Each structure stands twice: as structure tokens, then as C-alpha cells.
Amino acid sequence: xxxxxxxxxxxxxxxxxxxxxxxxxxxxxxxxxxxxxxxxxxxxxxxxxxxxxxxxxxxxxxxxxxxxxxxxxxxxxxxxxxxxxxxxxxxxxxxxxxxxxxxxxxxxxxxxxxxxxxxxxxxxx
Amino acid sequence: xxxxxxxxxxxxxxxxxxxxxxxxxxxxxxxxxxxxxxxxxxxxxxxxxxxxxxxxxxxxxxxxxxxxxxxxxxxxxxxxxxxxxxxxxxxxxxxxxxxxxxxxxxxxxxxxxxxxxxxxxxxxxxxxxxxxxxxxxxxx
Numbered sequence: 001x002x003x004x005x006x007x008x009x010x011x012x013x014x015x016x017x018x019x020x021x022x023x024x025x026x027x028x029x030x031x032x033x034x035x036x037x038x039x040x041x042x043x044x045x046x047x048x049x050x051x052x053x054x055x056x057x058x059x060x061x062x063x064x065x066x067x068x069x070x071x072x073x074x075x076x077x078x079x080x081x082x083x084x085x086x087x088x089x090x091x092x093x094x095x096x097x098x099x100x101x102x103x104x105x106x107x108x109x110x111x112x113x114x115x116x117x118x119x120x121x122x123x124x125x
Numbered sequence: 126x127x128x129x130x131x132x133x134x135x136x137x138x139x140x141x142x143x144x145x146x147x148x149x150x151x152x153x154x155x156x157x158x159x160x161x162x163x164x165x166x167x168x169x170x171x172x173x174x175x176x177x178x179x180x181x182x183x184x185x186x187x188x189x190x191x192x193x194x195x196x197x198x199x200x201x202x203x204x205x206x207x208x209x210x211x212x213x214x215x216x217x218x219x220x221x222x223x224x225x226x227x228x229x230x231x232x233x234x235x236x237x238x239x240x241x242x243x244x245x246x247x248x249x250x251x252x253x254x255x256x257x258x259x260x261x262x263x264x265x
Contacts, residue, residue, distance in 0.1 A: 116245030
């Protein structure tokens with residue numbers, strides 16, 4: 001049980017931290033307007049030159065290992081919806097660290113996502 | 126096409142790609158990890174053995190391929206759209222995950238859990254109706 005809780009926390013919070021770093025790195029690169037494969041490859045190449053991108057990928061890799069651990073014992077239909085709690089962490093992180101303007105409507109959506117996650121937990125048995 | 130509708134269009138296309146390939150990848154990941162069995166413990170030798178078995182499993186690699194495709198679409202959309210928009214909008218994939226888990230992995234999903242998935246989707250819809258990009262910000 002303790003192992004499952006630790007793995008869950010890692011997936012939600014370490015994963016969200018990683019995604020915030022990746023988001024910040026991609027904003028540094030700037031908006032992608034050319035979708036030809038060579039242009040996409042250049043953008044990805046530039047992104048991988050950024051320390052923030054590597055920090056983000058490292059944290060996301062750690063969260064991925066924790067996810068594998070969770071999936072080895074829990075159902076897919078439980079693991080993925082339950083980790084939607086990261087949406088609340090993400091909205092909060094977006095507001096605090098990326099200074100994104102999270103509108104009341106967006107907060108309302110995040111609240112619904114959280115209620116849905118609670119129902120997924122309640123419906124586990 | 127106006128700049129705003131163009132922004133919405135390319136955001137929608139990439140999010141559709143994300144919510145198509147990610148559930149498939151997640152389903153393969155779940156299937157592969159069930160073949161591996163439960164994580165034995167936190168000892169380094171146990172972890173090494175566990176992850177070695179995971180990363181020598183073909184199903185896991187199919188999942189990783191699909192999740193890499195998701196990640197590239199994710200990187201591209203994050204180059205212009207807010208993280209707090211993209212993240213919840215892409216959670217629509219949870220419906221597909223539940224359906225794939227039910228029909229491919231034969232998992233029993235209770236009514237309460239289906240209700241939870243439905244509420245998550247309504248939340249996603251609420252988020253999806255907001256603008257994908259808010260004014261410039263960045264503190265770090």
C-alpha cells in the first residue's frame with residue numbers, strides 16, 4: 001500500500017514538475033509555424049539543447065518509471081484516470097511558475113477533473 | 126483564416142493526435158506490465174531486475190513508440206499554447222483509455238468509475254472552451 005502511494009505521488013507531482021520544465025523550455029523556443037518533418041526535427045533538436053528540457057525529461061522519466069511500477073499491480077482503468085490529479089497540480093504550477101493566467105472557467109474545469117478523479121478512486125473496489 | 130482560428134485549428138489537430146495515440150500507448154503499457162508482474166521491492170537489485178524485464182518486453186516498446194509520438198505532438202503544441210490549457214484538454218484521452226481497458230484488457234469498470242471518467246471529460250470540455258494562450262508571462 002505504501003509503495004503504491006509513493007509511486008502515485010511520484011507520478012503526479014514529479015511528472016507535473018517535469019512537464020512544467022518542458023513547457024517553459026518550449027516557450028523559449030517560440031511558436032512552431034512550420035510543420036514539415038525537417039522543420040519539426042530542427043525544433044526538437046533546438047529544444048534538446050536547453051538545460052530546462054533535460055531537467056523536464058529527467059523528471060518525466062522518473063515519473064514514467066513510477067508509472068510502470070503502478071501498472072504492474074493496478075488496472076489501467078484505475079491508474080490513468082486517478083493520475084488526472086496532476087491536472088490540478090499542473091494548473092497551479094502553470095499559474096505559480098509560468099505565470100499563466102488561469103481563468104475562472106479553466107479553474108472550474110480543473111475542479112471537475114478533480115471530482116472525477118475522486119469518483120475514480122471511490123469506484124476502485 | 127484569422128490568426129485566432131488558425132491557432133485553434135492547429136491546437137485542435139495536435140490535441141486530437143495526442144488523445145488518439147496516448148491511450149493506445151497506455152493500454153499497451155498496461156498489458157506489458159501485467160506480463161512482467163508486480164514490482165518486487167525498492168532494493169536496487171530488485172529495481173534493476175524489474176526494469177530490465179520491462180525494457181526487454183516487446184509490448185512495452187510498442188507502447189513507448191506510441192508515447193513518443195504523443196510526446197512530439199505535445200512538445201509542438203506547447204510551443205504556443207498554455208500548459209494549463211493543453212494539459213486538461215488532452216485528458217479527453219481518459220475516455221478512450223477506459224474503453225480500451227474494458228474492451229481489450231477486459232477490465233471490469235464500475236459505474237462509479239465510469240461516472241468519474243465522464244466528470245473528467247466535462248471538466249476537459251470546460252477547459253477546452255478557454256483560449257489556448259494567455260498574455261506573455263514567464264518568471265523562470
